[in-house]
Amino acid sequence: MHNLPIDEILPELKTALRSNVNAVLVAPPGSGKTTRIPLALMNESWLNSRRILMLEPRRLAARAAARYMARTLGEQVGETVGYRVRMDTRVGPRTRIEVITEGVLTRMLQADQALDGVGLIIFDEFHERSLHADLGLALALESQAVLREDLRLLVMSATLDAGPVARLLGNAPVITGRGQAFPVDTHYLARRGEGRIEPAVISAVFKALASNTGDILVFLPGTGEINRVHAGLIELGIEQQARVVPLYGNLPPAAQDLAILPSPPGQRKVVLATSIAETSLTVEGVRTVIDSGLMRVPRYSPRTGLTRLETVPVSQAAADQRRGRAGRLGPGVCYRLWTEHDGMYLEPSTTPEILAADLTPLALELAAWGVARPEQLQWLDLPPEASFGQARELLIKLGALDTNGSITPHGRHMVQTGLHPRLAHMVLKALEIGLGGLACELAVILSDRDFFRSGDNLLDVDLRLRVEAVRRICAGGMIAGQSFDIGVCRRIRAESDRLKQDFGIESNCQGDAEACGLVLAFAYPDRISQQREAGRFLLESGRGAIMAKEQLLAHMPYLVAAELDGQGSESRIFLAAPVSLDEIRQHFQQQIVTETIVAWDRAAQAVRARNYERLGALILKDSPCTHPNPAAIAAALLAGIAREGLGILPWTRASIQFRNRLLFIHHWEKGWPDVSDEALVATLDSWLAPYVYGLTSRAELERLNLAAILEDMLAWDQRRELDEYAPTHIIVPSGQRIPIDYTVPDRPVLAVKLQEMFGLKETPCIAHGKVPLTLHLLSPAQRPVQVTQDLANFWRNTYFEVKKDLMGRYPKHYWPDDPTSAIPTSRVRPKIQT
Template identity: 60%
Template sequence: MNSLPIETVLPQLKEAIRTNPCTILVAQPGAGKTTQVPLAILQETWLQNQKILMLEPRRLAARAAARYMSKLRGEEVGQTIGYRVKNDSRVGPNTRIEVITEGVLTRMLQTDPALEGVGAVIFDEFHERSLHADLGLALSRQSQTLLREDLRILIMSATIEANSVSAMLDHAPIIQSEGRTYPVVTHYLDAKMTSRIEQVVVTSIQRALQMNEGSLLVFLPGAAEIHRVANNLAALKLGKEIEIAPLYGNLSQEAQDQALAVCSPGHRKVVLATSIAETSLTVEGVTVVIDSGLMRVPRFSPRTGMTRLTTVPVSVASADQRRGRAGRLGPGVCYRLWTETEQRQLPLSSTPEIREADLAPLALELAAWGVPDPASLVWLDPPPAAAYQQARELLVQLGALHEDGGLSAHGKRLASLPLHPRLAHMVLQAIPLELGALACELAVMLSERDFMRAAEGRDADIRTRIEVLWRAAQGEQRADVDFGLCRRIAAEAKVLMQQLGIRPSGNKANASGLLLAFAYPDRVAQRRSTGRFLLSSGRGAVLPELQSLSNERYLVAAELDDNGAESRIYLAAPIQEDELLEAFEDRLLKEQEVIWEQATGSVKARERLRLGAIILKENPLQDPNPDLVLQALISGIQAESLELLPWTRSARQLQQRVMFLHRFDVEWPDMGDANLLASLEDWLGPHLYGLKSKGALGRLNLTSILEEMLTWEQRRWLEEWAPTHIQVPSGSRIPVDYSVSESPALSVRLQEMFGLADTPRIAKGRVPVTLHLLSPAQRPVQVTKDLASFWRDAYFEVKKDLKGRYPKHYWPDDPMAAMPTNRAKPRS
């Protein structure tokens, strides 16, 4: 066997591990780190016959690594080398190296924080920065610091920011190893892709098969694209010598092994894979890589509390890892389905999952660990505060945490189950209702991808999936169903039932909505119109196609996105109102709502039973609290303006007169509309008790109410300083117009002012009124604040005009000596 590049640094690496609690190994793809390093340190004296745990980010990689190392020792898996992954393990009493997935490490640490019997923990492919890897490292590091000074931690990766990881681990030494890769010729597209990705991939596969030897490894974002490409290739009839092999996480172990196996002589393989094949795995015989440049990652939105899978461009580091798979055995070729310009725009590395994931499982694990505050641990990237707080709030809502953040007894049970806290809560709530078997099936199903997702226009009813799952267990198959995934879900659900002591039960699929409500209380939905719903969280949701659930009164949405104003519902089940009332009895909010209803112009009082934003019941409130009615009435007036009040000419004039005086003396109240609106409760509130409508407001005497805002002295001075009328020389009492507060006006016929030398004044003589002198036809002929000047200068020109238009009227040559009149001519 040829030597591997890692062998040249193994002495240096073993010495670093022996003398340091933490070590970092940066080894390029093909160096052999995954299979050689654990075997190399197995006989080190410091290990003292303890176990080595090596973490792999994926189940497929864990199984493959254990098999290969066992093969090197000429043993079966489960002897010296074994593996533990979710619902599958091959270990024995003599197993010294356990290859495990990251979630398994978390469970082991929670059970035994000191990791007794374990001498080293290896984090392989740490650059992928999964949430479990970050959590596992944080917990292992604290265990090492507080309980196990002899425990060794080794971080291994091909592309990692080694210096930042070293700094986090108290300047752990960094060992570098070059890989062994052959040159790879890289081709880019000439122009940006505009067709569907599947079409471009199929065309690229055809061209690559014609122009190159060896097998092909094709990277696609997800299982749906893999199936579409596989179907298109099958239709092309490429020949019996071309084997099409899908490779993704939810495939059966047999199908995964087939994708990794060596081809039959004279055959070539086209492996259609997700990012699962980027690292750790060796796909035999590959000389050509076709990279779509896309990957599917979960994105959690603190705004909506929902996680959705998003297709994003790969990073430069991931693209280089993928390309390197073509150069493992000899010179290779990589076809990148993007342009060189797009290549320069790619992010250098992928975003760590902890920054964009649902942190509810992390928050529960930390509470179970005894450190609800993540700042107590050392992180490469600490959990984002907003997402972590939202996770804590969800756990409190599920009863897993006390208000102070401490773990409840129910939370301890949730943490013991290998499920998301929502789903674990659902299962535990279902057991007393004798619905535990259905809850286990739902929990496992919701932890996996939808096995009917490839079907276009699929029904969102999760009960359909339950029935398909049951029929699949009896051997029934359908073209639009992933039968292998169905079998695996059924097997995992059975394991979970055995763990909880639950017996299989009969057909109870109609209880799915009730169970989902336990897991997703924030996603109970009430129909607003056909296919449109309001979630209890306050967000809108929609079933875009007309289907069986579109007219259900209530739903629980198990899966939906957070795009746009309304989330699209992918999976849901109906729930009955009586089930909601019983299941959420302790969470229902009884409230009295007393509001102003603009349409009817009245106060409406209702009693409501509410679950979050959803109103389950609503009835008229017969005897509402008078203070609430008052507040509603005031809110209505404020919303619709003071015009809702019964303003008379007298009331409006009083307001204007007081505002005129307020300009000169702030001791006079501010009766401007803005201030009256702002202070409604003070000046109008006492008069509104017992009133509920616009019609009832009409009974108010607004003049008297406004007068109450004046002191006794102000009421006495008001008529003297801001009179309603002024008596002019003709004897007429003319009303003063205060609508322009800075310039009160008197509109009077010119003839009635004969003999008056000076302009009338108000406000204790400080303000001359503005005289609007009128013709006999009540039309303005002059506006002045200086009557004496008018008589002296302008009167004679005005007289000429008026005498010509009104010859029968009295137009004296000397207005100061003339007799004022309110008639055409003064009486004799």
């Protein structure tokens, strides 16, 4: 066994774990920590022959690490060293080291919280901060604190900030190792290219082949880019210089080995990989790295309740990890397909998944653990409250939690499946109606990447075609007009058969693909969709969704959307299947609400009563209500008045004057009702409601006598005082009874001809003499010639100027020199008394 840099710190690590239950190890990529440390600790006395569990973020890395350690011992996988990943287990009775994926640890902890027979859990590549790694560490710390004081935890990483993790582990010792890193010559682009990244990658590959020796590792964000770069390289004749091999998580083991193992002598290879090759997994023979600078990460939106994959720039830490892959064997070269200036703006590290992911699986696991709120456990980063709350709401809808947040028997069964809660619920519900086989097929199809290649076929969105493709291709058939990845299709068939076996279903038990929509609705009840118009749908959750009108599914009355992008006000639908209204009514009856809605119809200006059958935001049936509740009609009518405004009411001149008088007295005296617009709208239920029973429309409101209704707001003594305090009219010196205008509450107006006020020396007042009237003194033609609240001052200082003007325009009228002693008149001249 050749020496590795990690060997230098093994004594320090062993000492730390002999005296502490927890430790943190930070060592650069290539130091050998993944494959050396479990073997070195396997025979420690404190382990007492118990097993070591080592967590890897990815299945490919878990299998590769187990195979490497087994070869080191001269054994086969499944003897001393084995692995457990989803749908693939290689362990035996003598297995001491189990390399597992993080979800497997969660399953093991849920099955046995004490982890009997396990002495050490190693969290490898913890810097990736996957959701399951954070959850696994939180549960392991709880188990250690309550049940297993002797259980040891070791957190390992190449780029992790060790301080916070060490504190979380009870101020655990931190051991730091050195790597075997050779210098890497780094090249940047002179300027960023536009459009797709593939042309720049292809150009860099040919440049690297011509300039450097050894194999080339290319980092791309996803399988779509890998396939396009692969096709472009083959088209340009790269096979004359090197083999091109892909590397991503869902490849079969043989294809993974082709990428990982060294090239035969005299041959070179170009490995097109996702971020899976950043850590823990070593691609042998690499001397050159080409980094697209992009990665694909899931982003969950609490606003939409949807998770979508986003292509984002890599973090600085990830970029350094990628570059380091070129310096494992000797001096290397790294081509970064961004400018050096762009690199200054990269995030220092990748956002932990727990802060940006769908927390539904986490919420279910915590409920199964017996924890109602995340705060009850220890975390590096507490799960966001909004996302966690939304996850709990979904689990209640799926029947996994009760309304108190406690796990139900159905929820425990969901946990045991190991599937995402949506898919677990789907399979369990489908089993009840004889569609378990179809549900298993759908669960695997939805968990894998879409194997249909983009094309012009109008059925691309239809999930039923994926099911038919899996069935036909594995039976030797094809689907006309469709292009798809046969390898992925066959893998899905194999995994669905294994999943069926887990549920006790025969592999040939499939079920009618036409039932896809119904089965899918069990997983996505919030995405049952109703057509608004061709290509536009309303989801049960209330959001909108769209698809191209050319899609045949665009014309279905109901469908279930399995995949949407969650962007904008209307999400784009990528995968869906139709479901019938009868199926919705039969299988979602408990969620369907029948209600009568009595509401104001603005267009008709009347109250309308209708019966609705509703599933969330979807109206399944709409019919008139023949006998609505009278109180509901009155309430809807009042709501309509509030919406339309008080102008909808029949305000006559008398009711307007009465209301203005009340506004006046309310302005000057306490204890009087407020009849302003705001107050009347806010109190419709108290002053108007008793008078609108039996009325349904604006036309019928014309029957109301608003003056009488407003008068009913007054106490008996207020009614008696109203006429004294705010009289409707006042008798002026001419003997005429003139109305008072109360339009402006603090300035009541008396509009009267100037001649009718002769002989009156002071301004008349109301409100028991407290409020002078604002006099609009009019000419014989009823036009204002003066506005005043001080009549005495007008007679004294202004009248004579006004008199000159009026005498010129109205020479036949009476214009005395002393208006305070003159005879008032409403005629041209006063009548001579005899």
